[in-house]
Amino acid sequence: MPIYSRSIRVYFSPDKKLHESLHNILGFYPTNISLYKLAFRHSSVAQFIKKGIKDSNERLEFLGDSVIGTVVADYLFKKFPFKDEGFLTKMRSKMVSRQKHNQLAIKLGLNNFIEVSNDRLGHKPSSINGDAYEALIGAIYLDKGYKFAQQFILTRIVNVHIDMDEMETKEVDFKSKFIEWAQKEKKEFRFETLSDAATADDKQYCIQLLLAEEAVGKAQHYSKKRAEQLVSELACTVLGI
Numbered sequence: 001m002p003i004y005s006r007s008i009r010v011y012f013s014p015d016k017k018l019h020e021s022l023h024n025i026l027g028f029y030p031t032n033i034s035l036y037k038l039a040f041r042h043s044s045v046a047q048f049i050k051k052g053i054k055d056s057n058e059r060l061e062f063l064g065d066s067v068i069g070t071v072v073a074d075y076l077f078k079k080f081p082f083k084d085e086g087f088l089t090k091m092r093s094k095m096v097s098r099q100k101h102n103q104l105a106i107k108l109g110l111n112n113f114i115e116v117s118n119d120r121l122g123h124k125p126s127s128i129n130g131d132a133y134e135a136l137i138g139a140i141y142l143d144k145g146y147k148f149a150q151q152f153i154l155t156r157i158v159n160v161h162i163d164m165d166e167m168e169t170k171e172v173d174f175k176s177k178f179i180e181w182a183q184k185e186k187k188e189f190r191f192e193t194l195s196d197a198a199t200a201d202d203k204q205y206c207i208q209l210l211l212a213e214e215a216v217g218k219a220q221h222y223s224k225k226r227a228e229q230l231v232s233e234l235a236c237t238v239l240g241i
Contacts, residue, residue, distance in 0.1 A: 018113075025108055027156060032143045035060070039135035040110070042128060044117035057135035064138030065096075067146070071153045072096055079164075093236065094167050095158075098180055101130030107161055110136060127184060174232035178209075181241045188212055191228055207231050 022036060023029050030036050039057050046056035072095050076088050094100065105111060111129050141149040158164075182189045188211070195206040207227040208218040216238055219230035235241070 021113070025110075026140075026152070028144075030139075030143055035139035035143050036136070039064075039139040040113040040115055040132055042114060042116040042132075045115050057132060060135035060138035060142075061131045062134075062138070063141060064134035064136065067137050067141045067149055068096055068134065068153060071150045072158075074150075075154060075158065089237070090172065091167060093174075093177075094170060094172050095162060097172065097177060098127055098130050099177075100162075101133045102127065104157060104161055105129035105133040108133070127180065172233075173229070174236050175228050177241060178232040178235050181236075181239070182211070191231070193224070194218065197222060197224070209235050211235070 018037070019029055019033060038055065039060050041055065041057050043054055043056035043058060046054035049055050069092070072092050073088070076091050076095075080088065080091070106129055110132050114128060114132050116128065137149060137153065140152055144152075179189075181187075190210050192208045192210055193205065194208050195204070197203050197205050202220075204220045204222050205224040205227045206218060206220045207224065207230075209216045209231045217231055217234040219227050219234060221227040221230060
C-alpha cells in the first residue's frame with residue numbers, strides 16, 4: 001500500500017491512537033489492527049464467542065510462541081555452526097524463557113497496552129506481560145507473514161535487546177522455569193529425595209521429580225540444589241517447556 005494511502009487510512013481510523021503508538025514501538029503500521037487489539041486482551045476481560053472459547057490473546061500466544069521458537073532455532077543453528085544439539089537447546093531455552101519474554105515485554109512497553117480486569121490489577125500473573133509479547137508476535141505473523149515476523153524478531157528484538165555473550169555464560173534457573181510452568185498449567189508436582197548425601201554410599205543426593213504423582217525423571221549430585229536443577233532441566237526437555 002502506498003505510504004500516502006496508508007497515512008490517510010490511519011488518520012481516519014477509530015484506532016488512530018493505537019496505530020500511532022504501535023508504530024512508535026514496532027517500527028511499522030499494523031494492517032489488521034484487530035489482531036493487535038486481540039493480542040493485548042487478557043482472558044479476564046474476554047467474552048465467550050462459541051463452544052467455551054473466549055476472544056482472548058491465548059490462541060495468539062500459542063501461535064507466537066511457536067513462531068519465536070522457530071525463528072530463534074534457525075538463528076542459533078546458523079550463528080553457531082560448530083556447536084552441538086545440547087548447546088543449541090540450552091541457548092534457545094535462555095532466549096525464549098518466560099522470564100526473558102516478560103523482560104522484553106516491559107522493555108517494549110507492551111504492559112501499557114494490556115487489557116485486564118480491574119480486580120486483577122493488584123495481582124497480575126507473573127507471565128501476563130510475556131504472554132502479551134508472544135501474542136503480539138502471533139499477530140505480526142498473521143498480519144504480515146512469516147518473513148516479516150522473522151525480520152522483526154531478529155532486527156528489533158535479538159539485535160537490540162539480547163546480549164548473546166551474556167546468554168552464552170548465563171545459567172538458566174530450570175527449577176524456577178519448571179515451577180512457573182507447572183503453576184500456570186495447574187499441575188501438581190513435588191521433588192522427592194530418594195537418597196541423602198549423608199547416608200548414600202556415593203555421598204550424592206538423588207532427587208526424583210513427580211508430576212501428578214508420575215515420575216518425570218531423576219538426577220544425582222553432591223549438592224541437593226544442583227540435583228534439583230538437573231532434574232528440572234530434564235523435565236523441561238521432556239515436556240518441551
